[in-house]
Amino acid sequence: MSKLVSYKRHRFPSQIIAHVVWLYFRFPLSLRLVEEMLVERGIVVSFETVRRWALKFGPAFARRLRRKTPSCRDIWQLDEVVITIAGQKHWLWRAVDQDGYVLNEIVQTRRATKAAKRLLKRLLKKQGVAPKRIITDKLASYGAAKREVMPDVEHRSHKGLNNRAENSHLPFRRRGRVMKGFRSPRYLQRFVSVFSAVRNLFVSPRSRRSPCATHLHRINAMAAWKVAANVAA
CATH class of the missing domain: 3.30.420.10 (Ribonuclease H-like superfamily/Ribonuclease H)
Known part of the structure; x- marks a missing residue:
């Protein structure tokens, strides 16, 4: 796994930053909707700050997420x-x-x-x-x-x-409509790499469809996300 994510010189706690990045990439939310959800929690963060955190920390988190072991049977x-x-x-x-x-x-x-x-x-x-x-x-x-x-x-x-x-x-097309397009191929490549890494982690495989298995998968996924974001308890 790559080196730990550093939150040095950031005013907000690492838990808040990681939560904001998770909201943005996990759900079809615009920057302003994420901002509004944080206000309800008493956290005042501008949509521009959400964008900067997503750009800075998203790729770092994605690199640290667990990867499926390759197989010649794939x-x-x-x-x-x-x-x-x-x-x-x-x-x-x-x-x-x-x-x-x-x-x-x-x-x-x-x-x-x-x-x-x-x-x-x-x-x-x-x-x-x-x-x-x-x-x-x-x-x-x-x-x-x-x-x-x-x-x-x-x-x-x-x-x-x-x-x-x-x-x-x-899922990517639905997300693209919320974002109203992309500004450049480079930005699209960066976004979709993080988006897919997060989706890989949280969406359970087709073989695990029972409610209990799905619930357990989500618990394990969130634990893995906290480790990747370096905010594990």
């Missing part, structure tokens, strides 16, 4: 979604596993083989092991990239097979 589902930034189209390429856990995502200006190759290379570097198979829609760029980057991995390409990857865009 099945990767890949998909891309278009995002318009300042009138220009960009594509957010995303890979999830068979449980819907976001493995990696990257913002690119092209929807072509070069972009697909970049995603696959990042995935292999980060995961350290190739998957059992990859599943994509019928975009030809995936097949071309797979043949160059991981030629021995099974590839299934059919519209509808990668529903899990397509559905993984929905």
Whole structure:
């Protein structure tokens, strides 16, 4: 795990800062809504301060969150979604596993083989092991990239097979509407990396659907979040 998060030279206690960042990335709340929720608790923090804390501490927390152990039995589902930034189209390429856990995502200006190759290379570097198979829609760029980057991995390409990857865009799209868009590709990349790391932690896998298991998962997730934020009791 990376080094501890430092709150030096900040007027507010670490618990408040961590709670604010958690609210912002965990729920579809605007900066001003987070500000309003804090006022109800008697905490006066401007929406601009919320934004600065999210930018500064969000990536640090995300780096410290527990990661799923890679496995050669994993099945990767890949998909891309278009995002318009300042009138220009960009594509957010995303890979999830068979449980819907976001493995990696990257913002690119092209929807072509070069972009697909970049995603696959990042995935292999980060995961350290190739998957059992990859599943994509019928975009030809995936097949071309797979043949160059991981030629021995099974590839299934059919519209509808990668529903899990397509559905993984929905929480991000809902959040994007609340934020009313993104100012730059760099800001989008930074935000979505933290957003997905937090969602990976708090959303229980499909195999844990009973109320008791879900409750236990949430307790463990919050404990892990406090450790990542360096505010554990």
